[in-house]
Structure formats: structure tokens, C-alpha cells
Amino acid sequence: MISVNSRYSWWYSLSVLVIAGLVSSGVHAASSPYAETVIVNGKVITADSDDPQEVTIAEAVAIQGDKILAVGTNAQIRALVADWTEVIDAKGNTVTPGYIDTHNHIYETSTGFPWVVNSIPDLLEISVTGKTPEELAQIVIKAVEARAKQIPAGKWVRISMGPPPVSVPALNTDLLNRAMVDKVSPNHPVLITTRGGSILNGKAIDAIEAYYGNPLPSDYWMVDAARGWSGEYTDFGRCTSLDLIGTQDQDTFNKYIQGYFEVMQANAQIGVTTYSSHIQCEGGFSASNHMDRNDMMPIRMAWNHRWLQPFSDSIKESYRRIGDWVGHGSDYFFSTGSSVGGIDAGGVGWCTSMVAKSDEIKAREQCPPAPEGIELEAWKGREMESGSIAANRGRRTEHLVTLAQLAAEGRMTNIPGWHSAGDGATEIMMKTYLHYMPPERIRMLRTASDHCHSVTPEEIEIAARTGHTFSCDATEVPTQVIKEGYGEEYLTWNAPVASMMKAGVNTVISEFGIQGELRDSPFEDGVMWLTRKINGETWGVPEEAVPDKMTLLLMMTRWGAYPIWKEHALGSIEKGKLADMVILSGDYMATPVEELDNLTSVMTFIGGKVSYEDPALRGNTLRFNTDTANWTIDMNSPTTVWRWTEVPKIPPFLNGANGY
């Protein structure tokens, strides 16, 4: 027995020593004055001020853990270097905060990139065009029949038909309907879409209703389910991809998650470290959450849950029960609150107060019915639709009013960005908020809107008063619509970002990341904003150009953190903030405006870890090739701060919270 006791005593002493050693080393690491990583010899644009003239330019940054330890001169930061510190020489290049794309549907658009489609061929849509509605309808039926013979029963046939001036009448005039499609495809679900409308066959309706657990709402149908003609198209298009096809089996869902992961990684490679989006279909949420709980979100996502709205006939009830989600989640996947959708459509389908050149053009606008008791400028003299179209658009009004009421009742703390292309859509949004709440209360909500294709001076004034953020994207489409349909005198309303900023409105840019197509630089849109030209043509008016490069950078960083409630953690390079940074391939401030899109990231840090590295600085390569869908992981200089040291593979979805 004595021998046994002595043995225990020896083990006990050793254990105490080991534990004490571990604890003391942990305490040492947590309180160490030294950095784990430093970046020196950079031109560090800290974005530490809202005033572009007052932004500090430093030389070096120190990182400890996932946060910034210090910012300063080379000498100041070198004083924080210990023998274990990794020193990265920026070689005179510019260092900026990571870019925040405040509106970008990456989770959904990832299904359209070639290498993702290659891994999930069921995602392929069929494109069909015709010269007349009659010809188009015949070709569509032929295509459905041919495809149904080619693929196994039960697989989706999805047809995108156009051009809209031909395809929309084909729907309207009953040249295409459910019975015709059922006849040639009785065993395959079929979705035929065009701008503003869809046809579903019986199998498609069955599949959607079975998946979501309720009959499709009556206000989805332009006539009735028997005809199969719906006014919705984004809900069907996106949710068949992400939910019905994307989750058809675990292997497919895992491939979707992997593809989504890779598109986010592609964004990190041009310096986008955070994106913000609604999530319209539940597969997008499940995929994001799966990656997050396994610590594999390549970039951060600020999200809001729109998937309660599509296919539901109880918008009001759902949203009155959801509660306040603002801020819920992790540093990589966090909620910005109860979701919103689109008030109007884009292009000619927007909602505006502009006087059109003809009644026909005015009739093409898509304005939802005004809420009861609210007078709207853009609705004056407007011929409002009735019947099923009004009912369909009334879903948006119901959604808007419900959220405004909930915010007014103090039941939610934020209303994220609505899709609002035209000033009429912005007007209904702003005046509904003002109907239910005083400006001070609205200011607390940090309301926002996506796009700013036409904004009136009155709306700029309201935005300044209520703390509203305009998230603007660069596109020439509204300029064309205004010129062709309304008159050049309205061009001053097209993305008037200079006027917004002069009025003190929080103005940010969006969709500059990789969403619909691949990009080589985060500044491709930035050049358009600074020059106010797209392909050599002026869009909007030159006076509304972003005034300078520093302002552009603040729009892509610091100011983008506010509407996602992360200004304390993201958007600038300051002590204590998350270490999301980009080392650019050159000197940002010295590069001529027109050549700014030659600059891109050579090293992207997210949470203090390097998620992308180009050989320019130390000969290392950590990169996903979006053309070949292969990774290059080549560590010539030793590093301990890479986020991925081997090809990242997402654990299978059914592993659930694998990392926990």
C-alpha cells in the first residue's frame, strides 16, 4: 500500500506542476505585451475617422489573437516583436481595413458559377428564346419534353425564357400553362420563369408544397393554381436551387455548401471580409450555419431571415412571433434582425414618382399598395392595379407595415435593408416608418435600403434626420431607364451619393464583391463611382461622383460597419477591433483613379489569420483558383497564421456541430 500511495503522490505532484505550467503560460499569452503578428513598412489607412481629411495613415500594425493590438510607426510596432512574433513586410504597399459589402447575395449566386454547376449539374437552367410569343411557347414545350426524356423522373427541369417582351405575353395570353407542361412532363417538376412571372407544373407545385409544408398562398397565383401562372419568380428560382435541388440529398447539399464556401473564399481573395444579405431560402441559412459552427466561414456574414416570407400565407403572424435577433450569432455569422425583402423590382419594374414620358411606361412600374392612412407623393395620380396583381404586391406592404409596427411597439431593435430601387419604394418605406415612429426612434433602428437608383432631395433630408443608410451599387441600367422613359432632368436623382454625404447621410457602396461574376479587384466599381463613368459613358450626373479615394475607402469599410451593428469591431484598423485587413498590391493613394482597379489584395487577414496570400510579399501562395476549382497551397516562408494549411473540406452536413 505504501508503494501505491507514493506512486499516487508522485503523479499528483507532477499533475499539479503541469496544470500550473499550462495555466501560467495561458495567463502569459493572454497578458503578453508582445504581438503574435506584425505588419511593418506599410501605408496603413486606418479609417479611424469619419472625416476623410482626418484619417490616420500609420506604418505598421500589431495583431494578437484575432484582434488588433496596436497601430503606429514601424519603431513603435517593432517594439512589440518578440522572438515568436511573425513579421510581415508590406514592402511599402497600402494596408486597409477589410472591405464590407453591405448587399451581396453570395449564398445564392454561388450556384451559378461554372465550377459549382460542374459539381451539381442539376443546377443547370435551360435558356430558351423565341421571336414571337407563339414560337417561344412551342420551343419551351419542346425543350421541356426533350429534357424530361433525358433526365431521370423526379429531377427538376428549369427553363429561363426570354426576351421578356416576348416571354411575358406568352404567360399572359395562356400560350403556356400548367396543363401543357404536365402533358409533356408528367413525372418531372418543371419551373418556367421570366421577368416577373413563372409557370409551374403539377409535380413542381407538389414538390414545393411538400417541402415547405403548406399550400402555395393564393396571392402567389395570377389566376389560380390550375393554370400554374404565378407573379413570383425570385422565390421560385432561388429556392428551387437552394432548397429543393440543393438539399435533394446529402451529397448534393454538401457540394452546394462547398461551392458556397469557395465563392466566399474568392471574395476574401479580393479583400472582401464581410458581406451582408437577407437569406431568402432556408438552405442558405443551414449552409452558413453549418460552416460557422465548424469555424469554416471564409468571410463574415451579416444576415437577416427572409425565408419566413416566401411560400407563407401568414407573413404577419410569422414576424410577430420571431422576436428580436439583432446581434445574435458569432463573429462570423451574425443576425441583423428581422428580415425584409423587396419593395419594388429593378429597372422598369421600379416604383418612382418621376413623371413618365407615356402612360405605358408608368404602368410598368411595380408599386405595392400604400398602407392605409399614409399619403405618398409617388402614388398621386397613379393607376393602381387591382385583383391578383395588387394582392401579390400587397404582400410587400403587409411585410413593411408589420415590421414598422413591431419596431414601434418596441419588439425589435433593427430593420435591415429593404430592396428599394426607385424613390417611390423608398418613399413608402420611409413614410411608413415615420407614420408609426418619431425620427429619434427610427434613428435607433439603423434602417437601411439596398440600391439608390433614384432618390429625391426630400428622401435625402429624411435619411439625414432618421439615420438611414443608403447602400448603393454602380449600374448604368437606371440611367438608361430614366433617359428612355422619364427624361434627363431626373438623372440628378440617380445614385446621388455626393448629395447624400453632404447632407450627413450614411452612404455606402455594395455589390462590389464577387456576386454574379468573377472580379480581379475590389475597386472595379470604385473606379465607376469616382469617375461616374461605366464603359466610357456617364451614369447619373458627374456632380454625384464620390469626391475622393479616401471617401471611397470609408464607404467600403468604416461606414459599412454601422448598418450591420459592428462599428465597435469592424470597419477600421484600431486597437481592440477584429484584425480584418487587406495588404494591397500597390499604393492606393498614389494610384491614379482610372487605374485603381489594377490594385487588389495580396494578403487578406480575417480575425488575425491569413485567408489569402499572393507570392508578392514572401513567396507564399494560399489561393483558390476560381477557373480550375483547385487550391494552391505553397508555403515557401514558414508561417503560423494561415487560416487554411491544407485544402479546406467542409465536414458533411449531417455531422452537425462537428467542431463543438
Add this chain to the structure above:
Amino acid sequence: MADTTCLIWRAARDYGPLLSAVNNRGGCMNYIMRFVICLIQISLVLLPLNAVQAADEDMVSQVYLQFDPETGEFVTTRDPALSGHSQNSAAQDQQIQLIQQKQDALASGQQDSQLSTGPVMPGEQTLAADGMNDASNTPMWIAGVLIAGLLGGVVLLARRKPQQTT
């Protein structure tokens, strides 16, 4: 063709000034009038301008199948409207060729497993999106190591037990 009595027409008949005027002329709206006016009304609401394509709420896909009504064949095509990243379109075309290979195999009844997975450039590692099966082997490998470790531990304990009891 009873479907052409659309809701739009019914609403417009009741509220639209144009159709009200027609009705007031003696309620002579026949089937053809209904059809034509219904078409015009809905087209006015939904029909976009030829020159302008809305971007905001569109689905975005870089690749799709183009149906040829003459041959009845489907050809994988890259969206010609895409402008960004154009210098890499040739490399992306390789992906599109792979998709087309799979489509051709589908048409001829081949299995996916018989097809190549994709081009691998020098220094690059295996295709991640198609590599999910590798990940599924990992838990089996870990389980094997754990079981071996446990067995080893049991053997060691069994050997040490007599020493402790003496």
C-alpha cells in the same frame, strides 16, 4: 379558353376608366374585346422596355444550357453578357467543357464516375468541390486510431495490475 377571363380584366372592368367607358357604351364587350384588353392591361403592367434589363432581382448564373429546337440538343453556354474577369474566360471554358461532358454522358446514359474531374494546374491540389468523399473517410480513420489506443491502454493496465496489488 375560359382562363382569359382574367382577374385583371374583371378589376379593370370595374375600376379602369378605359373599360368603364367601353361598358358604358352598352355593355357590348364580347370575348375578343375581353381577350385583347386583358392582354394589353397585363402587358402594360409586366412588359419591360426592350433596351433595359433589370438587374436587381434577377437570378444570376454564369452558365446555362442553350436549347436548340432544330436538333433538340442542349449545349452548355457561358453567359455572353458577362464582362468582368474576361481574361480568364478561356480557363473557365474548361469548366464549361466538363459540364458539357456530363451532359453528353447524361444523354448517352453514362455515369458521372467515368468522367474526369477537372484540370489540375501545376502546384494545385485536388478539386475541392468534388472531394467530399475524402472528408467522409476521416472519422473512420480517427475511430481506428482511438480504438487502437484504447486496446493498447487496456493491455498496459492489465500488465500493471499485479504490481499494484503486491
